[in-house]
Amino acid sequence: xxxxxxxxxxxxxxxxxxxxxxxxxxxxxxxxxxxxxxxxxxxxxxxxxxxxxxxxxxxxxxxxxxx
Numbered sequence: 001x002x003x004x005x006x007x008x009x010x011x012x013x014x015x016x017x018x019x020x021x022x023x024x025x026x027x028x029x030x031x032x033x034x035x036x037x038x039x040x041x042x043x044x045x046x047x048x049x050x051x052x053x054x055x056x057x058x059x060x061x062x063x064x065x066x067x
Contacts, residue, residue: 002031005060008038019049026051030059037061 004012008027012020023040030038030053037057041050042064050067057063 002028004031007060011062022049023051029053034059040064041067043067
């Protein structure tokens with residue numbers, strides 16, 4: 001089973017379940033390949049939060065941004 005790095009687990013601590021369900025699959029993908037970090041976007045429109053791998057971010061790092 002894939003273990004999330006401490007930085008990812010700490011990021012999820014205290015977040016609501018809906019947010020965790022949105023972001024966790026991408027964090028797991030990042031932890032599986034250990035190549036890229038994650039960018040979490042907040043879109044004020046209908047989509048809310050989105051997350052994706054970002055090759056400009058080092059593995060183990062999460063960057064929040066507004067779309």
